[in-house]
Each structure stands twice: as structure tokens, then as C-alpha cells.
Amino acid sequence: MHQTPQPVRLTAGDAELTVRPDAGCGISSLRVGGTELLRQGPRYGSFVMVPWCGRTENGRFRNGGVTHQLPVNAAPHAIHGTGRDGSWTRSTHGDGTASFFHDLTDPWPYAGRVTQVFELTEDELRITMGVETAEESFPAQAGWHPWFLRNLGQGGQDAVIDFTPGWQEERGDNHLPTGHRIDPEPGPWDDCFGMPDGVDVALTWPGELRVRVTSPAEWLVVYDEQPEAICVEPQSGPPNGLNTLPRLVTLIDPLEITTVWAWERLG
Structure with a gap:
């Protein structure tokens, strides 16, 4: 009998x-103090x-001469990948660390594996994701979509958000x-x-907390x-980007991305 991952x-x-491997290996809670x-x-x-x-235009992308159709879940586009909808398997777990994996399957047309490693210390969270x-x-592509509370309820x-991008991508009427x-x-x-030069964003709740989100990745939404x-x-x-800036995952060149969320108390 299959048991739901806890x-x-x-x-x-x-x-x-708190990480939910049963719910796409998402973070359901991050509490500080x-x-x-x-x-x-x-x-x-x-x-x-x-x-x-993000969005893949009309749910279609090409790999060489082959065009693939993905499920349209944000009409008329396909949005945010399939990893968040599947169950993941825990491979290691310690007090402050845990790792998980997820095998890509339909509706994604290629066989592959995604791994995710969480490393928590008292003042930061480091997450690494790999695609092979x-x-x-x-x-x-790979990335994270955290919903930071606008107000901490205290x-x-x-x-207040603070970041200095090199540029903004002009957004069309189709949101692309x-x-x-x-x-x-x-x-x-x-x-x-x-x-x-890498993602670097500060979120400051005045008098309470500051969280700095960084990553060597060069793209931020x-x-x-x-x-x-x-x-x-x-x-x-x-x-x-599957269409406009494709990054090929090959047997000798997997994709890896890391982000660090570091916090400091201001009170």
C-alpha cells in the first residue's frame, strides 16, 4: 500500500x-523566532x-526539429512546470538538512530526474536544485516561487523591496x-x-526583519x-525561455541552480 510522504x-x-514532499517538494512554512x-x-x-x-507560449516548445505540446494550465500558456504537482522522494534527512528527488514523467516528454537539497542554519536557508x-x-529551466508575506502580522x-536590476524585460499583452x-x-x-551579476534582493519589514534573497542565477521575476x-x-x-533562451540539459552537463535566503532581525 502506497504511503503519502510525510x-x-x-x-x-x-x-x-517545513517541506512537503507530497506536494511538489514545496516549502509550506518558514518561521524565524x-x-x-x-x-x-x-x-x-x-x-x-x-x-x-513562468509561462511557455501556448504550451509549445521545440527541441531540435521536434515540437512538443504541454498542458495549457494558464490559458493560453503552460505555466511553472510539472515538478510542483508531483510527489517527491526523500533521500536524506538530518536536523538541518534534507534532500529529495523527483523523476520527470508525462506530460513532460523527456526522462530525467530533479533533485533538491535544503540546508538550514539559524540565519539562512540554502536550496540547491539540479536537473539531469x-x-x-x-x-x-529551474527556479523557486516563494510568497513572502507583505506584512508579518505583528x-x-x-x-519594502530593494533590488537593482540591469534591465527589465518588456512585457507584452500576452504576459511574455x-x-x-x-x-x-x-x-x-x-x-x-x-x-x-546574480540575483540580489532585499525584503525589509521595518523594525522587524530583513531577508536577502541571492542566487548566482541571472534572472529574477x-x-x-x-x-x-x-x-x-x-x-x-x-x-x-524554453523557446527564446534554451539551456540544454545533457548527460555531461546537468542544470544546477542555488538560492540563499539570509535573514537578520531589526527589532
Whole structure:
């Protein structure tokens, strides 16, 4: 009889992380000093985006001369990959670390494996995700979609976001980058930014907490159009990147992406 994987809880100092391998290996909770940092709910917390990030135009992408059709789950596009919808398997688990894997399967047309490693200390969380192929090469992307609470619910002020992108991808009426780079515009955003020196974003809840989200990855999506949360999404490529900036995963060249969320108390 198949058993549903149980939530995995990591602790370090007064930091607590809960990972749900049964729900796409997403983070359902990140608490620092008893304060929840992530919006709660089945589609919130922080979920993985793999093997693509954001929207893929009309759900179609090409690999060489072959065109593939993905399920359209954000009409008319396919959004955020398949990894968040599947069950993952825990491979290791210690007090502050845990690793998981997920085998790619239908509707993704290529055999491969995704791994994710969580490393929690008292003042930061490091996450590493890898994508490898079992046989054929294929284009892929990977990233994370955390929903940081706009207000921590302690009577303090809303979070302020601070980042300095190299450019903003112009967004078309179809919500996809047009291919033109523009000077960064003021929010609210559902937009992609280029950060050629790596993602570096600070979220500050004045007088309470500051979280710095960094990654060697050069692409960032910020989504803050909902009043409850601010999404800061490091990813390996831009939306629709399977088509516009394909990164091939091969037997000798897997895809790997890392992000670090570091926090400091301001109170």
C-alpha cells in the first residue's frame, strides 16, 4: 500500500522549515523566532518551478526539429512546470538538512530526474536544485516561487523591496517578454528582470526583519500584484525561455541552480 510522504521539518536555532514532499517538494512554512515568513495555503508557501519557469507560449516548445505540446494550465500558456504537482522522494534527512528527488514523467516528454537539497542554519536557508537527463538532451529551466508575506502580522509595517536590476524585460499583452530590454519601471510588477551579476534582493519589514534573497542565477521575476504577498523568484532563465533562451540539459552537463535566503532581525 502506497504511503503519502510525510512533511519534513528542519530546525536550526529558532528557525523552522517545513517541506512537503507530497506536494511538489514545496516549502509550506518558514518561521524565524516563531514568526511565519511565507503566505499560507496549498498553492502558496514556496513552490518549485521545474522543468520550466513562468509561462511557455501556448504550451509549445521545440527541441531540435521536434515540437512538443504541454498542458495549457494558464490559458493560453503552460505555466511553472510539472515538478510542483508531483510527489517527491526523500533521500536524506538530518536536523538541518534534507534532500529529495523527483523523476520527470508525462506530460513532460523527456526522462530525467530533479533533485533538491535544503540546508538550514539559524540565519539562512540554502536550496540547491539540479536537473539531469536519463538519456536524451532537452531544454529546461529551474527556479523557486516563494510568497513572502507583505506584512508579518505583528503590528509592523509592510515589507519594502530593494533590488537593482540591469534591465527589465518588456512585457507584452500576452504576459511574455517581447524580446526588448527596457529601463526598470516602478511596480507593481509581474515582470522579469535581468541581474547579470546574480540575483540580489532585499525584503525589509521595518523594525522587524530583513531577508536577502541571492542566487548566482541571472534572472529574477517579481510578482507583487496581490496585497497579501511579494514573490521574489530566482530562476535559470526568463519566462518562455524554453523557446527564446534554451539551456540544454545533457548527460555531461546537468542544470544546477542555488538560492540563499539570509535573514537578520531589526527589532
